[in-house]
Amino acid sequence: MVVRNYNEELKYLEKINPYCWRIKKGFQPNMNVEGVFYVNNTLEKLMLDELRNSCRPGMTGGFLPGVKQIANVAALPGIVGRSVGLPDVHSGYGFAIGNMAAFDMSNPKSIVSPGGVGFDINCGVRLLRTNLHEKDVQPIKEQLAQSLFDHIPVGVGSKGIIPMNARDMEEALEMGMDWSLREGYVWAEDKEHCEEYGRMLNADPSKVSLRAKKRGLPQLGTLGAGNHYAEIQVVDEIYDKYAASKMGLERTGQVVVMIHSGSRGFGHQVATDALVQMEKAMKRDQIEVNDRQLACARINSVEGQDYLKAMAAAANFAWVNRSSMTFLTRQAFAKQFKMAPDDLDMHVIYDVSHNIAKIEEHVVDGKVKTLLVHRKGSTRAFPPHHPLIPVDYQLTGQPVLIGGSMGTCSYVLTGTHQGMTETFGTTCHGAGRALSRAKSRRNLDYKDVLTKLENMGISIRVASPKLVMEEAPESYKNVTDVVNTCHAAGISKKTVKLRPIAVIKG
Amino acid sequence: MFKLKLTALGHPNPESFNCEDEKEYRSVVLWLEDQKIRHYKIEDREGLRNIDADSWKEAYDLYQKDLVSPVSDGSPNEQLNWLLSYAVRLEFADNVTKYKDAKIEQPKQAAPNVVSSNPLDNLNFSSPAFVNGVERVCALTGVGPHIDPKLRLAAVAKILKTSPHPDCPRTEVSVVQQPADVLKLLFIQDLRDLQTKINEALVAVQSVTADPRTDTSLGRVGR
Numbered sequence: 001m002v003v004r005n006y007n008e009e010l011k012y013l014e015k016i017n018p019y020c021w022r023i024k025k026g027f028q029p030n031m032n033v034e035g036v037f038y039v040n041n042t043l044e045k046l047m048l049d050e051l052r053n054s055c056r057p058g059m060t061g062g063f064l065p066g067v068k069q070i071a072n073v074a075a076l077p078g079i080v081g082r083s084v085g086l087p088d089v090h091s092g093y094g095f096a097i098g099n100m101a102a103f104d105m106s107n108p109k110s111i112v113s114p115g116g117v118g119f120d121i122n123c124g125v126r127l128l129r130t131n132l133h134e135k136d137v138q139p140i141k142e143q144l145a146q147s148l149f150d151h152i153p154v155g156v157g158s159k160g161i162i163p164m165n166a167r168d169m170e171e172a173l174e175m176g177m178d179w180s181l182r183e184g185y186v187w188a189e190d191k192e193h194c195e196e197y198g199r200m201l202n203a204d205p206s207k208v209s210l211r212a213k214k215r216g217l218p219q220l221g222t223l224g225a226g227n228h229y230a231e232i233q234v235v236d237e238i239y240d241k242y243a244a245s246k247m248g249l250e251r252t253g254q255v256v257v258m259i260h261s262g263s264r265g266f267g268h269q270v271a272t273d274a275l276v277q278m279e280k281a282m283k284r285d286q287i288e289v290n291d292r293q294l295a296c297a298r299i300n301s302v303e304g305q306d307y308l309k310a311m312a313a314a315a316n317f318a319w320v321n322r323s324s325m326t327f328l329t330r331q332a333f334a335k336q337f338k339m340a341p342d343d344l345d346m347h348v349i350y351d352v353s354h355n356i357a358k359i360e361e362h363v364v365d366g367k368v369k370t371l372l373v374h375r376k377g378s379t380r381a382f383p384p385h386h387p388l389i390p391v392d393y394q395l396t397g398q399p400v401l402i403g404g405s406m407g408t409c410s411y412v413l414t415g416t417h418q419g420m421t422e423t424f425g426t427t428c429h430g431a432g433r434a435l436s437r438a439k440s441r442r443n444l445d446y447k448d449v450l451t452k453l454e455n456m457g458i459s460i461r462v463a464s465p466k467l468v469m470e471e472a473p474e475s476y477k478n479v480t481d482v483v484n485t486c487h488a489a490g491i492s493k494k495t496v497k498l499r500p501i502a503v504i505k506g
Numbered sequence: 507m508f509k510l511k512l513t514a515l516g517h518p519n520p521e522s523f524n525c526e527d528e529k530e531y532r533s534v535v536l537w538l539e540d541q542k543i544r545h546y547k548i549e550d551r552e553g554l555r556n557i558d559a560d561s562w563k564e565a566y567d568l569y570q571k572d573l574v575s576p577v578s579d580g581s582p583n584e585q586l587n588w589l590l591s592y593a594v595r596l597e598f599a600d601n602v603t604k605y606k607d608a609k610i611e612q613p614k615q616a617a618p619n620v621v622s623s624n625p626l627d628n629l630n631f632s633s634p635a636f637v638n639g640v641e642r643v644c645a646l647t648g649v650g651p652h653i654d655p656k657l658r659l660a661a662v663a664k665i666l667k668t669s670p671h672p673d674c675p676r677t678e679v680s681v682v683q684q685p686a687d688v689l690k691l692l693f694i695q696d697l698r699d700l701q702t703k704i705n706e707a708l709v710a711v712q713s714v715t716a717d718p719r720t721d722t723s724l725g726r727v728g729r
Contacts (some may be wrong), residue, residue, distance in 0.1 A: 155728025163721045181708060184716025188708035192701060218724075225728065327718060385690060391697040394690075463728050506728060 006055040010048075013067070019489040023083075028071035028290055032078075035070040037085030040485045043477060046434060047089070063436075064291065069096035072290040078103040078110025078299075080364050080371065084423045086378050087485040088432025088477060092118065094293035097377030097433070100426040105299060105359065105370040111287065112304045113296035114274045114311075116374035118355035121270060121311055122318035123228075123262030124195075125352055125401040127412065128326060129248045130333065131345040132255040134234045137501065141232070144336050145459040145502040148230055151328040153222045155463030155506040160221030162324050169217050173205040176316030180323035187347075190326065192390050194351040195380060196358070198319040200312035207310040208266075209273050216266030216317055221324035225464065225506030227430075227471055228261045229403075230325065233410060236499040243396040243414050243495045247349045256498060257333075257346075258410060259325050260403045262355070263318040270314045274307040299372055308357070315356055322351060349412075350390075350399040352379050354429045360388075362424050373424055381415035381427040381492045389415075400492055402483055405431040405476035406468075406503060407453045411483045412496040419491035427492040428483065431476035444469035459502040471505065511590040515542060515597060525583060532557045535566060535589065542593040545573060631656055646682070 012027035021044070023035030039047055050065040064072070066089045073095055074083035080102055089098030094115025103110040137144060153160055162185070164172070172179040177198025180186045191198050205213075223230060235254045238244045249256070263270075281297040281304075282289070289296065297303035326348065330341035337344060357374045364371070382389050382398040389398040397414035404410045408431070419425055435443065446465050449472045453460050462468055469475070487494045512520035517537065524530055536554050539545065546554075546569075553565025570578040570585060573592065577584045598605055629636060640655040640662075649661045 149727075153725045153727050157726070158728035159724055159726040161720045161722050161725040163719055163724060181712065182715045184712055184718040188705040188712070191708070192705065222728075328720070331720075391694060391701050394694045394697070 004055070006052045009051060009055060019485055023067060023071050023074070028068060028075055030075040030288070030290065031071060032076070033074050033080065033082050035074045035083040035085065037067065037070060037089060038087045038485055038489045038491065040087070040481055040488070042481050043087050043485060046477065063091045066091050066096040066098070069094070070099055072294060073099060073101045073116070075290050076101070076111055076113065076294065076296065077287060078107045080104045080369070081424060084426060086426070086428040087482040088377065088428045088430055090433045092376065094291060094295070095374070095376045098428065100373065100375045100378045100424060102362065102371040102373045102424050103299065105372055108298065108300060110299050110372065111296040112299050112307060112357060112372055113294055113374065114271045114278065114307060115294055116376050117271070117311060117357050118376045119268045119271045120262035120355055121267030122315035122353045123355045124318060124322065125354070125403050126259045126322045126326065127349040127401050128257040128329060128346050129349050130255045130257070134253040134255060134501070137232065137255050140336060141459050141502050144232065144332070145461050145504060147332040147336055148329065149461035149504045151332045152230060152325050152504065154224070154504055156225045158222040158224070158463070158506070159218040160324065162221040164217060164220055166213070166217065169213060170205050172220070172320045173208065173313040173316050174203055175199060176203065177319045177323050180320050185327040186323045190323065190348040193348045193392070194319065195353050198323070198351070200315045202309055203312035203316050204309035205313050207306045208270060208313050212266050212269035212273065215269050216264060219264040219266065220321055221328065222264065223261050223325065223504070223506055224264050225467070229406065229503055229505045230329065231258045231410070231500045232502040233258055233498040233500050235496055236409060237497040239494040239496065240414070246392060246396045247399055247412065248345070248347060249496055257329055258401070258403060258498070259322055259329065261318070261322055261325065263314045264321065266317045267314040270310045274310065277303045277306070311357065315353065319351070350401060352401050354379060363421070371424070375426055377429050377432070378426050379429045380425055381413065381419050382425045383415045383417040383420045397493070399495070400427055402428060402479065403430050404479035405473045406471045406505065407456060407458055407500060408473050408479055410498040410500070411479065411494060412498070413483065413486065413492040414495050416490060416493055423491050427486045431479040431482060433475060434477045435475045437470045440470050440472060440475035444472050444474060458500055461504045463506050468505070508586065508590055511594055515590070515593055525586060529557065531582065531586065532562060534586070538589055538593050539569070542596060
């Protein structure tokens with residue numbers, strides 16, 4: 001790889017408008033298309049600092065900066081349009097987290113890459129509404145947080161309270177949310193308000209290793225660790241009254257519950273297994289990539305197809321997982337308020353996926369094309385009238401749920417037509433890490449982090465307090481910056497701002 | 507059922523006939539033989555005349571065999587339908603000249619009905635309004651001139667099917683947009699109805715399959 005200094009690198013970057021930068025071909029070798037990333041002034045500084053640091057002599061071998069990763073993805077075979085970095089982009093395994101890339105299904109050389117999906121397959125956010133007001137919840141906030149904590153096991157190595165055997169697991173992997181529906185854990189309306197209706201139809205549990213299934217079985221219905229959480233939030237500000245009312249959010253102070261979780265150890269194992277297979281496939285098919293972490297296989301190869309089927313099973317696992325937690329949340333609320341979840345109007349507003357690859361139709365250069373769209377740390381944001389979004393959101397566009405970092409606010413956005421043409425209907429997914437986990441552990445004290453949350457009036461229950469500083473707001477970019485950039489760039493539209501009052505975490 | 511054929515044959519009460527009722531069924535069969543088909547001599551109709559007797563069924567089966575009915579193994583409805591059709595055929599054959607005129611009248615009535623039900627079939631392809639309309643749509647989609655407006659319309663249809671819809675020029679926005687919006691809203695309404703029906707079906711199935719259980723002894727909080 002060529003070594004250039006920072007100023008030379010900058011020649012390949014061009015600011016095309018106040019919220020968007022272009023990465024020209026040549027920034028990394030063999031780029032098939034250009035790259036692009038969305039930032040405002042604050043985020044731009046973070047992004048360029050990261051690049052500058054990596055240009056310092058002696059900095060080779062560490063994390064690749066996000067911009068470089070976006071450009072490396074642009075060099076993958078079969079990519080179309082542009083390799084897109086969303087405002088919350090930060091370095092990840094192979095692909096940056098907050099990167100989306102689409103590959104032409106009709107091109108036999110096109111690839112699928114587990115790095116472009118991520119290890120926590122179908123990590124995502126689900127939002128439940130209630131008809132409660134903040135003043136109903138404030139007096140019993142502590143009890144409610146405790147009750148949630150008791151119902152939903154959290155943390156590394158946690159085990160769920162929904163009894164399942166190996167056969168249930170196979171069925172759940174194949175059926176996704178239809179399994180939860182059949183067993184009565186969720187409502188019919190929940191399925192309606194979920195991306196893909198909560199089920200990837202191409203899932204094939206036989207393509208999943210026994211090891212993955214063993215890891216996954218006891219973990220169903222658990223939240224996990226890392227950045228996953230369940231939060232009780234209140235509506236803080238409504239920007240788009242019409243869209244909010246379509247989601248059943250009528251007034252500020254209304255209480256909602258946000259669940260952020262994924263496919264736990266199951267998805268991680270599926271990804272790990274696939275990476276091993278793909279390294280072999282790359283050698284056989286002579287696929288050249290810029291970074292070893294970008295292991296991939298042709299979509300039509302056995303390895304590619306096996307991965308897509310196993311990934312779909314992992315996606316189904318994640319939906320069943322979030323559905324189980326929806327059930328447990330409803331139980332916890334029902335017990336505290338001595339009312340049926342129905343009477344509390346605890347409907348799912350929407351359920352989005354952050355880490356997933358899906359086959360979609362998009363318009364590329366004026367022609368309709370079938371693409372394999374990788375979204376890693378980014379959210380699908382389809383515009384109004386798109387056939388794949390629920391009928392209730394046909395006029396508003398798809399709801400996009402943006403979970404903030406712990407103790408900061410979260411947002412609900414909607415998809416736009418501009419986003420459909422510019423970013424293949426994709427927008428940001430959250431705050432996005434600014435400090436690495438190790439760095440946050442060194443720089444922050446967990447007691448300070450907990451005290452700060454307490455002072456903000458947020459009840460918190462954590463399984464492992466000593467890891468809490470990894471998730472402190474200081475370790476993340478400012479979610480408001482991220483969301484405002486997406487709004488200003490027009491790739492999604494702000495609808496509602498939410499503020500947390502209680503958190504449970506791993 | 508069978509109202510049309512019974513009326514055509516001049517049955518006294520075609521409105522109230524209920525083919526599920528065994529007794530009514532049998533009396534219609536007898537009426538057909540007595541009045542219309544007259545396949546047996548009067549004295550041979552005894553078996554069919556015993557409407558209340560158990561042996562009627564046998565007589566009926568034999569009767570059908572004698573008539574060489576192709577549906578004698580079919581359901582009672584099919585059997586009666588064939589008998590009625592057969593009777594109509596005989597009736598027609600008896601008075602060919604009388605019915606021939608009526609025949610011409612009927613299609614004449616039916617034809618305008620079909621056309622009026624679908625306004626698109628009524629289009630006059632050479633009318634100036636149609637030609638102008640095609641002209642405007644062609645201008646929007648960039649289809650070149652041709653003498654035959656139908657051919658140009660076919661070209662437009664092809665473009666709309668194969669490529670994404672072209673943006674319309676500003677001046678034409680409301681002309682195209684308004685009807686499109688109305689169609690979209692109607693579509694959403696239909697879709698909502700469909701989704702509601704789907705949900706109802708799911709709930710119905712759930713009432714059979716659902717059995718959500720939890721077992722708190724399995725739970726474990728992690729590190």
